[in-house]
Amino acid sequence: MSTTAPSAAILAIGSEMLGPLRQDTNSLWLTGRLEEIGIPVVRKAVVGDDPASIADELAHAGRFARYVFTTGGLGPTADDVTVAAVAAWLGATLSRNEAFLEKMRARFARRGFEMPACNAKQADFIVGARVLENPRGTAPGFWAERGGVEVVVLPGVPSEMREIMEESVLPVLRERGGGVVWRRRVLRIAGMGESAVEELVAPVYARWKDDPVTILASPGEVQLHLAVRGAPDSADARLASMEADFRSVLGPRVFGEDAEDLPRVVGRRLRERGWTVALAESCTGGSIAAMLTDVPGSSDYFLGAVVSYANAAKEGFLGVEPETIRRFGAVSPETALAMAQGARDRFGADVAASVTGIAGPDGGTPEKPVGTVHFGLATKDGAALTKRRLFGGDRAVVRRAASVQALELLRRFLSGEES
Amino acid sequence: MSTTAPSAAILAIGSEMLGPLRQDTNSLWLTGRLEEIGIPVVRKAVVGDDPASIADELAHAGRFARYVFTTGGLGPTADDVTVAAVAAWLGATLSRNEAFLEKMRARFARRGFEMPACNAKQADFIVGARVLENPRGTAPGFWAERGGVEVVVLPGVPSEMREIMEESVLPVLRERGGGVVWRRRVLRIAGMGESAVEELVAPVYARWKDDPVTILASPGEVQLHLAVRGAPDSADARLASMEADFRSVLGPRVFGEDAEDLPRVVGRRLRERGWTVALAESCTGGSIAAMLTDVPGSSDYFLGAVVSYANAAKEGFLGVEPETIRRFGAVSPETALAMAQGARDRFGADVAASVTGIAGPDGGTPEKPVGTVHFGLATKDGAALTKRRLFGGDRAVVRRAASVQALELLRRFLSGEES
Numbered sequence: 001m002s003t004t005a006p007s008a009a010i011l012a013i014g015s016e017m018l019g020p021l022r023q024d025t026n027s028l029w030l031t032g033r034l035e036e037i038g039i040p041v042v043r044k045a046v047v048g049d050d051p052a053s054i055a056d057e058l059a060h061a062g063r064f065a066r067y068v069f070t071t072g073g074l075g076p077t078a079d080d081v082t083v084a085a086v087a088a089w090l091g092a093t094l095s096r097n098e099a100f101l102e103k104m105r106a107r108f109a110r111r112g113f114e115m116p117a118c119n120a121k122q123a124d125f126i127v128g129a130r131v132l133e134n135p136r137g138t139a140p141g142f143w144a145e146r147g148g149v150e151v152v153v154l155p156g157v158p159s160e161m162r163e164i165m166e167e168s169v170l171p172v173l174r175e176r177g178g179g180v181v182w183r184r185r186v187l188r189i190a191g192m193g194e195s196a197v198e199e200l201v202a203p204v205y206a207r208w209k210d211d212p213v214t215i216l217a218s219p220g221e222v223q224l225h226l227a228v229r230g231a232p233d234s235a236d237a238r239l240a241s242m243e244a245d246f247r248s249v250l251g252p253r254v255f256g257e258d259a260e261d262l263p264r265v266v267g268r269r270l271r272e273r274g275w276t277v278a279l280a281e282s283c284t285g286g287s288i289a290a291m292l293t294d295v296p297g298s299s300d301y302f303l304g305a306v307v308s309y310a311n312a313a314k315e316g317f318l319g320v321e322p323e324t325i326r327r328f329g330a331v332s333p334e335t336a337l338a339m340a341q342g343a344r345d346r347f348g349a350d351v352a353a354s355v356t357g358i359a360g361p362d363g364g365t366p367e368k369p370v371g372t373v374h375f376g377l378a379t380k381d382g383a384a385l386t387k388r389r390l391f392g393g394d395r396a397v398v399r400r401a402a403s404v405q406a407l408e409l410l411r412r413f414l415s416g417e418e419s
Numbered sequence: 420m421s422t423t424a425p426s427a428a429i430l431a432i433g434s435e436m437l438g439p440l441r442q443d444t445n446s447l448w449l450t451g452r453l454e455e456i457g458i459p460v461v462r463k464a465v466v467g468d469d470p471a472s473i474a475d476e477l478a479h480a481g482r483f484a485r486y487v488f489t490t491g492g493l494g495p496t497a498d499d500v501t502v503a504a505v506a507a508w509l510g511a512t513l514s515r516n517e518a519f520l521e522k523m524r525a526r527f528a529r530r531g532f533e534m535p536a537c538n539a540k541q542a543d544f545i546v547g548a549r550v551l552e553n554p555r556g557t558a559p560g561f562w563a564e565r566g567g568v569e570v571v572v573l574p575g576v577p578s579e580m581r582e583i584m585e586e587s588v589l590p591v592l593r594e595r596g597g598g599v600v601w602r603r604r605v606l607r608i609a610g611m612g613e614s615a616v617e618e619l620v621a622p623v624y625a626r627w628k629d630d631p632v633t634i635l636a637s638p639g640e641v642q643l644h645l646a647v648r649g650a651p652d653s654a655d656a657r658l659a660s661m662e663a664d665f666r667s668v669l670g671p672r673v674f675g676e677d678a679e680d681l682p683r684v685v686g687r688r689l690r691e692r693g694w695t696v697a698l699a700e701s702c703t704g705g706s707i708a709a710m711l712t713d714v715p716g717s718s719d720y721f722l723g724a725v726v727s728y729a730n731a732a733k734e735g736f737l738g739v740e741p742e743t744i745r746r747f748g749a750v751s752p753e754t755a756l757a758m759a760q761g762a763r764d765r766f767g768a769d770v771a772a773s774v775t776g777i778a779g780p781d782g783g784t785p786e787k788p789v790g791t792v793h794f795g796l797a798t799k800d801g802a803a804l805t806k807r808r809l810f811g812g813d814r815a816v817v818r819r820a821a822s823v824q825a826l827e828l829l830r831r832f833l834s835g836e837e838s
Contacts, residue, residue: 032438
């Protein structure tokens with residue numbers, strides 16, 4: 001490691017995570033929170049509920065990292081051996097905490113149950129370790145030290161693990177860190193390919209080559225991850241000018257930052273205008289409506305959608321003229337626009353968007369290959385526009401990219417960038 | 420480990436997987452394929468692109484496992500150090516393979532490019548290692564041995580990694596395994612809670628306690644994972660009787676097995692009857708339509724859906740009487756049934772299903788708390804049914820569980836189990 005900051009290792013404990021079905025995800029959250037306070041994660045491991053493997057990994061990880069975070073294995077069953085294994089590695093004993101046991105019994109009693117005998121072991125505390133209270137669950141965490149390596153023992157239940165970290169661990173580490181932090185910003189762009197974004201930001205990219213910038217692409221969306229490390233104030237300032245620099249070339253192509261997703265941004269734009277929206281979806285099959293209505297409170301502006309898979313549905317529900325479909329085809333700008341206008345009129349919406357295309361694997365022709373998608377948009381004051389895109393990838397990718405593109409078309413229109 | 424079979428460790432190499440954004444997923448696939456041939460995975464680790472960390476982890480993992488699989492770090496950039504690190508650990512040298520280099524150059528030339536100089540290092544082969552050809556990419560894999568530990572070096576690109584495993588690695592390991600295999604079966608159940616399923620299978624569960632059975636729950640679905648280890652024939656036979664035993668108590672509650680999902684099963688039932696389907700969705704916001712149309716070829720039976728978020732849309736598009744909504748409420752069996760009948764009539768479908776409910780976080784009342792969902796179903800020959808469910812969890816969980824429940828209602832009806 002090029003950094004001299006103390007680093008961390010993460011050990012997820014649980015035999016189920018060594019099978020093909022369950023994955024450790026706690027480490028992603030932990031990594032993010034530790035990075036923010038300047039502690040890089042240098043290794044991650046998963047071992048089964050096996051005392052020898054746990055002890056071995058603690059010893060091994062301790063050679064690379066100042067902090068070792070364990071998650072999982074604090075439950076009441078015979079499988080759960082983390083506390084005993086950590087104690088053994090520390091050379092510490094366990095001691096049953098009677099006051100804690102009493103509290104556990106009382107909690108069960110309040111819910112009308114008798115505490116199962118096996119739960120008692122969750123009151124076995126590691127002698128000499130700091131006990132980390134678990135407000136959301138039964139099993140507490142522990143924080144102990146051996147030979148300069150600190151072990152933080154956390155539950156595997158994500159909400160419990162997070163609360164203990166936020167309440168009892170991160171504040172201490174932040175204090176110790178003397179104020180070295182990571183600051184991050186994600187800039188999100190839709191409706192552009194990865195290489196087009198890359199080309200656009202290349203000159204800026206070169207100016208900030210000392211700070212890590214990562215470009216990540218998913219169907220329909222490209223994200224730029226900016227990161228800066230330093231004292232809080234200077235890191236904030238540097239990140240701000242870095243962000244401004246990238247935004248100066250990306251302009252309004254950035255639809256949101258960090259966790260701000262497109263359905264939320266579209267919803268906010270609609271609220272700002274006091275507008276309602278309706279959709280007419282063909283190849284996206286209801287996905288755009290599902291995305292928009294994922295947002296709590298979306299019923300304030302979302303009136304509804306017609307998923308018009310069959311041509312008869314395009315005619316019956318949206319008033320698309322059979323002649324339009326016959327002359328131009330179901331996948332055409334003309335049909336897309338008629339669908340949008342029909343949705344606008346029949347839902348009585350201020351704006352409506354439509355999608356019709358060929359998601360595949362079948363249905364493509366030489367003139368309209370799989371991945372061809374037409375978009376339409378119509379407003380109550382008569383604005384109308386269409387757009388055509390050709391997406392690569394399989395059915396799922398085309399559907400996803402088309403859904404994102406439709407939302408992006410709405411966003412740009414509502415922001416006054418597209419007309 | 421209680422098993423005497425040779426075991427495996429997996430090492431994912433790549434600094435990006437030590438950040439909060441990217442996770443190793445290759446290990447899940449590898450774990451599944453190795454288990455099938457009787458090789459359990461006993462540890463997984465992630466380290467950065469750092470020769471010392473890679474060598475240390477190889478040494479450490481080799482103490483627990485006969486096979487160590489590495490993924491990643493075979494690219495052409497300076498970051499990619501896996502091959503050199505593995506060679507160093509083996510005590511082997513690297514030798515540039517001129518014939519391979521020529522092939523690489525030719526491949527670039529065919530696409531009209533000159534090969535960048537940095538790519539040349541992908542022609543550096545580990546002396547003494549078996550070279551694993553990579554039909555889908557540039558960088559080959561390697562298979563080498565030191566002190567009884569075998570290291571299999573694989574690319575990080577999933578499709579390349581999988582092809583090399585399937586073509587060059589798994590056949591050899593299968594042969595060596597002398598025929599000890601794992602056989603697995605997943606039984607999938609919808610519309611029942613985890614504890615209800617558990618109660619139902621408890622007596623069967625007890626009969627098969629020597630074989631691992633796992634119950635996994637996700638919103639709306641419960642899965643039973645059965646697994647048996649042994650010689651292929653006897654494992655097949657044992658798994659078959661195990662499955663029959665579980666099915667004897669679960670009966671038609673099992674909607675599918677292994678990768679068979681509910682939208683596919685519903686699609687198959689519709690095809691069998693030669694029926695078309697339409698949907699009327701309120702709180703699920705288009706999710707059911709999106710799930711059904713995820714299936715390629717679904718346009719053969721799926722006519723369309725109305726997402727009627729606004730009451731006016733329930734009336735205008737589905738012909739629900741305003742009086743019905745006024746008297747019984749938008750979330751009621753009466754409105755649900757009227758929605759289904761309206762969708763059936765207006766799409767001209769053989770069967771239609773509807774959902775109306777309160778996904779939250781707002782909109783709940785003491786009589787109709789958040790999570791209350793009503794389902795309706797109507798067919799062209801006049802069959803009609805409704806169902807009410809109360810789901811726990813947040814907005815996303817309620818929407819997901821309600822979508823699954825609607826599909827399960829359709830499935831049971833189409834299978835003649837519900838009328």
